[in-house]
Amino acid sequence: MINNNSPKRRVYVFYILGILLSATVLTVDIFSDKSVSTYLNNKLSVLSPTPLVSSNFRFPEIEIFKSKSKLINENIRLKNEVIELRKLKVENEKLKIENEANKFVVKEVDSSIYDIFESSIIFKTLTNQYIISGGENLNLSEKDLVINDNSYVVGVISQVRQDRSIVSTILNPSFSIEGIDKYGNEYLITSDSKNLYVSSTNIKEENTDIKYIYTDITFGHPGQFPIIDLSSTSINIANNKITAEQEINFNINYFSNIYLLKTK
Amino acid sequence: MTYLKNLILTFATFFLIFTETRVNTFLTNNVYFEFYPFLVYLFHVSTNYFSRSSVLIIVLNGFYYDIFYTSNFLGETSIKFLFICIVTHFISTKLSTNIFNNFLLFFICLLLYKYELVVADISMSLFYFLVICLPNFLLFRALNSNLRRDVFSAKI
Numbered sequence: 204m205i206n207n208n209s210p211k212r213r214v215y216v217f218y219i220l221g222i223l224l225s226a227t228v229l230t231v232d233i234f235s236d237k238s239v240s241t242y243l244n245n246k247l248s249v250l251s252p253t254p255l256v257s258s259n260f261r262f263p264e265i266e267i268f269k270s271k272s273k274l275i276n277e278n279i280r281l282k283n284e285v286i287e288l289r290k291l292k293v294e295n296e297k298l299k300i301e302n303e304a305n306k307f308v309v310k311e312v313d314s315s316i317y318d319i320f321e322s323s324i325i326f327k328t329l330t331n332q333y334i335i336s337g338g339e340n341l342n343l344s345e346k347d348l349v350i351n352d353n354s355y356v357v358g359v360i361s362q363v364r365q366d367r368s369i370v371s372t373i374l375n376p377s378f379s380i381e382g383i384d385k386y387g388n389e390y391l392i393t394s395d396s397k398n399l400y401v402s403s404t405n406i407k408e409e410n411t412d413i414k415y416i417y418t419d420i421t422f423g424h425p426g427q428f429p430i431i432d433l434s435s436t437s438i439n440i441a442n443n444k445i446t447a448e449q450e451i452n453f454n455i456n457y458f459s460n461i462y463l464l465k466t467k
Numbered sequence: 468m469t470y471l472k473n474l475i476l477t478f479a480t481f482f483l484i485f486t487e488t489r490v491n492t493f494l495t496n497n498v499y500f501e502f503y504p505f506l507v508y509l510f511h512v513s514t515n516y517f518s519r520s521s522v523l524i525i526v527l528n529g530f531y532y533d534i535f536y537t538s539n540f541l542g543e544t545s546i547k548f549l550f551i552c553i554v555t556h557f558i559s560t561k562l563s564t565n566i567f568n569n570f571l572l573f574f575i576c577l578l579l580y581k582y583e584l585v586v587a588d589i590s591m592s593l594f595y596f597l598v599i600c601l602p603n604f605l606l607f608r609a610l611n612s613n614l615r616r617d618v619f620s621a622k623i
Contacts, residue, residue, distance in 0.1 A: 211560075217519035221526050221549045228530070229542030240541040243534050250481060251535040327492040328536050330583045334488075362538035369538045376587035395588050456495050 245365045317425065320463040322349070324455065325367060331375045331396070333455065337463055338364045346423040348464045356380070356418055356430045357453055357461065368463075373399060373451055382416040382430045388445065390416055392430055396451070399431055403445040411438040413445075425466045469520070477524050481531050483508055488536055499598045506580050507607045509548060510573055513555035515611070525549055551579045566608075573604045 232239045301321075320341050326334040337343060349358035349370050358372035359380055371378050378394040381404070389405040401416060414434045418424040431449060438447045455461070483505045490502045505528070512521045529545025537544065555576050562568040577600050578585050585596070 211517075214517055214519050215553065217522045218549050218553050221522040222546050225526055225529060225542040225545035225549065227542075229540050229546070232541040237540065240534055243530075243541070247534065250531065251485065324492060324495075326488040326536060327495055328488065329532075329581060330537065332538065333492075334536060376584060454496065457492065 241364070248365065316467060318465040318467055320465070322461050322463050324457055324459065324461070328369070330377075331372075332361065333358070333370045333372060334367050335370050335461065335463075336367055338366050338368045340366050341463065342465060343368055343463060348418060348424055348428055350428060350462050350464060351453065352460050354428060355432075355453075356428050357455070359424075360463075372455060373453060374455060380418065380430060381422040383419045383421070383427075384413045384416050386410055386413070388413075390445070392416065394451065399449050399451055401431065401433070401445070401447040401449070406443060406445060409440050409443075409445070411440060411445075413438060425464050428464070473520060473524060477527050480505065480508060480524060480528050484528060484532055484536070499595070500602065501599050503577070503580070503599075503603050504606075506577060507603060507610065509551055509580070510555060510576050510607055511611065513552045513576070514559045514569075514572070517552070517556045521552070522549070525552060547579070547582070551576055554579065570600075570604055573607065574600045577603070 228239070320337055322335045322337045324333050324335055328334065335349070343360060343363050345360055345363060347360045348356050349360065349372070351357045356373075358370040358378075360368045361371045362369040373394050374396050376394060376396045380392050382390045382392055382401075384390070386408040388403055388407055390401050391404050393400045393402070414432065415429040416431050416433065417427040417429055419427055433447055433449065436447050436449045438445060487503060487505050494500055494502065509525070512525070525548045526545045529543075529548045530541060532544045533539050533541045555572060558572055558575065562572065574597065577596055581596065
């Protein structure tokens with residue numbers, strides 16, 4: 204006979220109580236429009252230190268006893284200078300590369316209309332989303348765009364925290380974004396992490412000569428930025444619907460150059 | 468003393484989550500290898516240490532994960548973690564203990580842990596997660612045999 208008061212059964216009850224407690228907090232958070240989680244995020248940020256992407260590594264200072272002869276001192280001073288010069292060289296090369304990348308983006312994006320912020324990947328979450336640097340401190344908001352070096356859209360901000368944001372990239376299997384082509388046809392672009400699937404939602408003109416599909420201000424995005432280039436992809440028109448499929452040639456890692464866009 | 472132990476355990480598991488997200492971000496380019504120390508902890512709790520003292524730790528870890536690493540509402544991940552523990556423990560009591568059953572259970576646990584991705588694309592998920600599951604299961608086995616109190620009875 205099963206004993207209703209067996210210790211194991213009681214543990215199940217505690218777990219169910221835990222679920223009820225979490226469900227209560229969840230309900231409060233839903234009805235307060237995430238103010239509880241946002242508040243805790245701001246207050247407890249010490250529990251999730253944001254690691255610096257650029258290393259601040261410094262070579263240890265070389266100290267030597269003052270009693271050593273002048274020659275040795277001079278030698279050390281020169282060595283230190285060489286080290287400093289090497290550091291400067293490395294830093295200079297890094298800045299050059301960064302500058303080149305930034306120049307490219309600035310050329311592609313009209314910087315008189317948009318603010319461009321360089322960002323970096325901090326964490327990858329369990330759901331294949333990415334946490335990037337920059338949040339409320341940069342005035343970012345949901346649906347702001349994340350672009351790559353070529354100013355193609357590679358992600359959309361799904362949530363903004365104080366100094367970081369959560370981004371859903373095109374590598375996320377649940378990624379979807381609305382876009383528009385030059386004829387005014389509207390599309391829904393989805394991803395399965397390997398391919399992007401384009402499917403029209405509102406057609407004004409049936410035409411396969413669609414080069415780019417852009418984001419648009421009507422979908423809540425900052426402006427028109429290319430999401431996908433269909434010039435070398437076969438486009439199908441059937442049953443008053445335009446569809447296409449394209450492989451994703453984008454990869455993201457710690458060292459990827461990504462940029463955040465914000466209308467001025 | 469119990470409170471202190473639970474507090475230390477809570478912060479240690481926070482660190483596990485932090486490490487997990489950090490390491491997996493480094494491993495982004497490596498599709499078939501991911502490291503889940505917190506899942507190993509959950510599995511250990513479910514199969515070997517299913518007690519009421521773990522409930523609050525798991526709830527707090529879920530909150531920690533929701534606050535810093537997801538766009539979920541606060542509490543969603545806690546429910547997921549507790550659900551995983553209940554299901555895993557329930558199945559483990561019904562199954563006989565052998566390595567195959569243990570692996571199968573760990574695999575189910577992993578699928579529940581990453582259910583968002585499984586639901587999004589079920590066709591690619593099963594094989595992908597099977598490959599990911601293996602090193603993490605080996606990690607669990609290695610830790611489990613080392614964490615036994617009677618080390619002389621540990622099977623190699």
